[in-house]
Amino acid sequence: MDLSFLQQFINALQLGSLYALVALGYSMVYGVLLLINFAHGDIFMFGAFLGVFCSMTLKLPFVPTLLLSMILTALLGMTIERVAYKPLRHASRLSVVITALGVGLLLENGMLALTGADPRNYPEEFLVTTVYNIGGLSISNVKIIIIVLAFVLFLGLYLIVQRTKWGMAMRAISYDKFAVPLMGVSQNQIIALTFALGTALAAAGGILWGVAFPVLNPYMGMRVGWKAFIAAVVGGIGDVRGAFLGGLLLGFVEIFVVELGQYVGISSTWRDPIAFALLLIILVVRPTGLFGVARRQKV
Amino acid sequence: MSKHVSRLLLVVALLVSALGGLTVAAQDDCNFVxxxxxxxxxxxxxxxxxxxxxxxxxxxxxxxxxxxxxxxxxxxxxxxxxxxxxxxxxxxxxxxxxxxxxxxxxxxxxxxxxxxxxxxxxxxxxxxxxxxxxxxxxxxxxxxxxxxxxxxxxxFLDPFQGPVVAGFAQEEFGVTTAAVLYDIASDYPKGLAENFRDAAEASGIEIVAFESFTTGDTDFSSQLTNIIRANPDVIFTPQYYNEVPLIVQQARELGYEGPILGSDSWGTPDLLDLCGDACNGLFFSTHYAPDIxxxxxxxxxxxxxxxxxxxxxxxxxxxxxxxxxxxxxxxxxxxxxxxxxxxxxxxxxxxxxxxxxxxxxxxxxxxxCAVIIKIVDGAFTYYDSACPAGFPPEDAGEPAATATPAS
Amino acid sequence: MSTLRQTVSRWLAPLRRQLGRTPVLAFMLAFLLAVLLEQQVGENFAKSLEFRKIPKFFGLVDIFEPFSDLDFSGILAPFFPSPSMDVETPIQDSGAAIGELVSTFWNALFYQGARNPGFFSVLVRVLVYDIVIFIVPILILALLLRGPTLWVLQRLPRWLALALHLGALYVVLMLWGADGGTRELILIYMGINIMLSASLNLVNGYMGEFSVGHAGFMAVGAYVSSVLTMVFFTNSSVFGPALLSPDLGLPFGFIIALLAGGVAAALAGLLVAFPSFRTRGDYLAIVTLAINFIVTGVINNMEVVGGPRGLNGVPLWTNLTWIFLFTVLSIAAIYNLVNSTLGKGIIAIREDEIASSLMGVNTRKLKLVAFLVSSFIAGVAGGLFAHQLAYVNPGNFGILKSTEALVMVYLGGMGSISGSIIAAVIFTILIEALRPLAVLKWVVIPLILILLMLFRPQGLFGFRELKLNLGLRPKPTQGQPTETEASDAAAAD
Missing domain, CATH: 3.40.50.2300 (Response regulator)
Incomplete structure (x- = not known):
């Protein structure tokens, strides 16, 4: 194995971290509400576009843009939950899922209708790319920032979920959503908090994505969303560690199918079918994902 | 009360507009028949x-x-x-x-x-x-x-454009090896990539990497790493204006310094805005040069x-x-x-x-004819042209090829 | 306001009661006569209303045309500038865009030139046309025909009466719809959508799984049937001369190819059915999603069928008759399945898989049946679709197509065949009617979907069927009265 193998490892780490950030939000919402929030990918897009607003119109630098966009997106996430999902809390689960699908379509097409079809990017001075060449290995500061930030955000979230009272309440609700309100915990507040955290992470993912791949359009969230959803499920949806790991795994699978494919004579044209087939196999072997716990059904 | 008024207004509006549809539009001076x-x-x-x-x-x-x-x-x-x-x-x-x-x-x-x-x-x-x-x-x-x-x-068609670019790569850079990166799921890039490959191989250029991705992908790092390892003299990527900036930037980030060539799908000014300085010095073939x-x-x-x-x-x-x-x-x-x-x-x-x-x-x-455009200082500039054999006929006068660049 | 409504409904009450007792067949016959009326006087009447031609599809396709110039993109674009934009004063730019939008909208409502009448003008004229040509004649004729049709229906055996309905429906569709133009095209897409939504409803609604990759099965059916018809029955540039005679293509070749496409899609359905033994719910959703991705990915890599270039030269064989035939057969198959013992088992799986398996339901077998039937029908629909477009491309069968199928199922309501049919009809018309709105169309459709879900989470007909007054003789075993109060109006509440 030569150096380019290591290079691919870094490539995979970058892509995987981005998927992981989006997958985290999917997983948290699912854990608390058992809702596949299909609008999540489009919230990710919205976060990236808010980054354009902050950096181009408000002329903010990188860190304030990231924070402001995360806050605004969190507000959007809570609004969506309040307006579109909350009234359906006692309806059939699938009506909520379809509503989420509708909210996603509305966000992406509304964005297209209101802002036009031109692709966007961030100003050049936003995050100046520097490439470090370490013994034939090319690493840019952007890659490092993305990977580090993703891990920091994940650890922060993990600590919130594991160590704080709010986090405990979240886990409790996902464990038993009928008993917890009886203990004096406000279900609405916890759900709102979950949405705020999940969507803020999606916004962070969106801005980092926009930095790494600076061509933004209103449909950018669709594919990322579907893929992150798959990552979250493979990791075991409902578990933050699983989601993060699933995201990283998806990144590695996508990159290494191309890398290893050339040794066995498979062209990179087969990347998508093979990547998805691999994930399918994981699901068949472990039907509830890597970290998922099979919910015992009471009979 | 206000409800009734608004309803009345609506009815009036309906009637007026129904009548409006029947009236004849004012005629212009042209007397359109x-x-x-x-x-x-x-x-x-x-x-x-x-x-x-x-x-x-x-x-x-x-x-x-x-x-x-x-x-x-x-x-x-x-x-x-x-x-x-x-x-x-x-x-x-x-x-x-x-x-x-x-x-x-x-x-x-x-x-x-x-x-x-x-x-x-x-x-x-x-x-x-x-x-x-x-x-x-x-x-x-x-x-x-x-x-x-x-x-x-x-x-013009892929079977014309592919050889144009391949020929240009050979004449301009004297390349002996080339790599191709294209979107497998989109029929334009795929067709052009294959035509380029065939034309290049026919004229003695070795295709050392033929890598692909799927529409909507934005991360090309694994394919580009493979390409760079194969060490081609030139990369050809017949992609759209919204993918080219990503490909060019990622290739540069991964340490590729050689030329990158493209096709007529590059010819959108958005490409220049999105790509910034990274695209300066690159070439592509297209239908017309804005500065001609x-x-x-x-x-x-x-x-x-x-x-x-x-x-x-x-x-x-x-x-x-x-x-x-x-x-x-x-x-x-x-x-x-x-x-x-x-x-x-x-x-x-x-x-x-x-x-x-x-x-x-x-x-x-x-x-x-096709023209070759070079990106200079964030602008498309005329560089060269290539015509099908025997076109245009001599007596018709040379078109774009002989015109002088305006800038 | 409320008093007005009460007055109107009091006036209309006797009419509603009368119409409620009128069997569907009478409406069909009345519609048939109205179509004949339209063919006689429609052209001239439309011209006198300043239409250039007879309004298509009751004018539904025309009424949103005035809004085609609305452009909202200036409102937020200044705040989210693209690199090519020079924005100095975003708020003013946005304000100017809004001002322009308002004036465009105002013109769209009222008047915007001789060729482009305003919305209200179109609406009024469409309403006049529909009332004069369709609504009034149909109401009168249906009431007149009520007696005779009931008399006939009561004397016919049930199967013959049902066949009579289907025959009448077919004649109506052919007479009114087979214009070789927009109407026929909309009806064909409608049929395909009905097959898709009804078949997906079998899995998602009746069995309670969440399949999100229905377009994958459609793709398999489309490709297999296209390749078969092209190889055997057409002289194509892709596969060379026909292996069998092109004369055999219609009808036998087409039927065989469509069924083969369905079988191939059903085999692909096995890929979902087997994991479904162990995996359930959202995990199975991923399996279906991944299979959709894999199918299109594999087709992209198959040079034989053109890869991403698609397969060109598929014979243009699908027409209204084929669509009618296969839609009716599919609906009948699904209806019979869900009302059979097998169907009760499938519903039991939805309610409680473990309990049903304890009660002796062979859940594996039933899951196999449901997935096979569902993907088979999707495959046939794909084949019909391919022979309508005369061109297939893997891009046609992406997640978006699957999403459309999902939207139709939940719009109509889970576990309701009539819901699926009506949702597919509404959805297809909506797609065509809103086409002039361009970008806004995909803002309006999700909005409708969200509002519907908020105010009617079970969909239009969740777990219920629309009851039509068919005026049939009672079933010999069950002594139900034929004069059910339920009618179109009542059941649609």
Missing amino acids: GEVPIGVIASLTGDRPKVGQSTVEAAEMVVEEINAQCGLQIDGENYEVVILVEDSESKGESAVAAATRLIVDEEVIAIIGPQASVEAVPAGQVANDRETPMISPWSTNPATTLDRPWVFRAA ATDVAQTFISNYEELYGAKPDDVAALTYDAFQLLFTAIRDANSLDRADVRDALAAIELYEGVTGVMSFDEQGDPVK
Whole structure:
């Protein structure tokens, strides 16, 4: 194995971290509400576009843009939950899922209708790319920032979920959503908090994505969303560690199918079918994902 | 109370507007005796909204121009050109529905569009079956016009462009190895990538990497790492303006310093804005050079910029040409009969448009020259041109090739 | 306001009661006569209303045309500038865009030129046309025909009466719809959508799984049937001359190819059915999603069928008759399945898989049946779709197509065949009617979907069927009265 193998490892780490950030939000919402929030990918897009607003119109630098966009997106996430999902809390689960699908379509097409079809990017001075060449290995500061930030955000979230009272309440609700309100915990507040955290992470993912791949359009969230959803499920949806790991795994699978494919004579044209087939196999072997716990059904 | 008033107002409004529909519009000085309805199919939503937007902008501009000249003259009478735009949603079935609706319900004389082959191939079937002339400005799939006498196009085909780029790479850089990165799931890049590969191999260039990705991907690092390991002299990537900046930036980040070549899909000014400095010094082949001083092209570009505040892309230029070809055919035919217009279209010889001089071959595909553009200081600049053998004929005068760059 | 409504409904009450007792067949016959009326006087009447032609599809396709120039993109674009934009004063630019939009909208409502009448003008004229040509004649004729049709229906055996309905429906569709233009196209897409939504409803609604990759099965059916018809029955540029005679293509070749496409899609359905033994719910959703991705990915890599270029030269064989035939057969198959013992088992799986398996339901077998039938029908629909477009491309069968199928199922309501049918009809018309709105169309449709879900989470007909007054003789085993109060109006509440 030569150096380019290591290079691919870094490539995979970058892509995987981005998927992981989006997958985290999917997983948290699912854990608390058992809702596949299909609008999540489009919230990710919205976060990236808010980054354009902050950096181009408000002329903010990188860190304030990231924070402001995360806050605004969190507000959007809570609004969506309040307006579109909350009234359906006692309806059939699938009506909520379809509503989420509708909210996603509305966000992406509304964005297209209101802002036009031109692709966007961030100003050049936003995050100046520097490439470090370490013994034939090319690493840019952007890659490092993305990977580090993703891990920091994940650890922060993990600590919130594991160590704080709010986090405990979240886990409790996902464990038993009928008993917890009886203990004096406000279900609405916890759900709102979950949405705020999940969507803020999606916004962070969106801005980092926009930095790494600076061509933004209103449909950018669709594919990322579907893929992150798959990552979250493979990791075991409902578990933050699983989601993060699933995201990283998806990144590695996508990159290494191309890398290893050339040794066995498979062209990179087969990347998508093979990547998805691999994930399918994981699901068949472990039907509830890597970290998922099979919910015992009471009979 | 207010409710009643508003309801009353609504009723009045309804009546007024119903009457309004019956009144006759004010006539212009031109004394139009009739209309020439032309259908436009554009992908305003879906994967390619920008392409649809350029199409409609160019169409509205060209129609405004022709109507300012009192439209089309047939038998000495003025006919107003009217366009009817339908959205194809970047989907084949919607393009079919749009074409059917335009032909059957709106009774258009001809259709301009759709642009992408995914839409143009099935829509061309409808136009051909229903004997309505159709010009797809941008589609490069041979199937769009193949064995369809009623369907034409304004862009040159992959089998022409592939060798042009391969030949340029060999002459300009003397390359012996090349790599290709293309979108497997999109038919234009795939066709061009394969044509480039075949042409390159035929002329002795070794293809050391032939890597692909899927539409919508934004991370090309694994493919580019593979390509860089193979150490090619040049990378060819026939991708769209929204993917090229990503590919170029990622290639540079991963340490590739050689030249990157592209095709006519690069020719959107958005590419320059999105790419920044990274794209300077790169080359691509396309239909026309914005800085070339042919009068037609200059007028088109300055008018377009004045109207829309942005430089036209190649979709707009080709759409404009498609309209002008159609207008020429209608004038030549001196008739609004679809069959006459088709015959006149097929007979067009050496038409000089924005994108150069062209004639139609027997399949309805244009025979025209390609130009090589170099990106210099964030602008498309003319570099070279390549023409099909024996085109244009000597006596017709050289087109773009001999013109002097304006800048 | 409320008093007005009460007055109107009091006036209309006798009419509603009368119409409620009128069997569907009478309406069909009345519609048939109205179509004949339209063919006689429609053209002239439309011209006198300043239409250039007879309004298509009751004018539904025309009424949103005035809004085609609305452009909202200036409102937010200044705040989210693209690199090519020079924005100095975003708020003013946005304000100017809004001002322009308002004036465009105002013109769209009222008047915008001789060729482009305003919305209200179109609406009024469409309403006049529909009332004069369709609504009034149909109401009168249906009431007149009520007696005779009931008399006939009561004397016919049930199967013959049902066949009579289907025959009448077919004649109506052919007479009114087979214009070779927009109407026929819309009806064909409608049929395909009905097959898709009904078949997906079998899995998602009746069995309670969440399949999100229905377009994948459609793709398999489309490709297999296209390849078969092209190889055997057409002289194509892709596969060379026909292996069998092109004369055999219709009808036998087409039927065989469509069924083969269905079988191939059903085999692909096995890929979902087997994992479904162990995996359930959202995990199975992923399996279906991944299979959709894999199918299109594999087709992209198959040079034989053109890869991403698609397969061109598929014979243009699908027409209204074929669509009618296969839609009716599919609906009948699904209806019979869900009302059979097998169907009760499938519903039991939805309610409680473990309990049903304890009660002796062979859940594996039933899951197999449901997935096979569902993907088979999707495959046939794909084949019909391919032979309508005369061109297939893997891009046609992406997640978006699957999403459309999902939307139709939940719009109509889970576990309701009539819901699926009506949702597919509404959805297809909506797609065509809103086409002039371009980008806004995909803002309006999700909004409708969200509002519907908020105010009617079970969909239009969740777990219920629309009851039509068919005026049939009672079933010999069950002594139900024929004069059910339920009618179109009542059941649609």
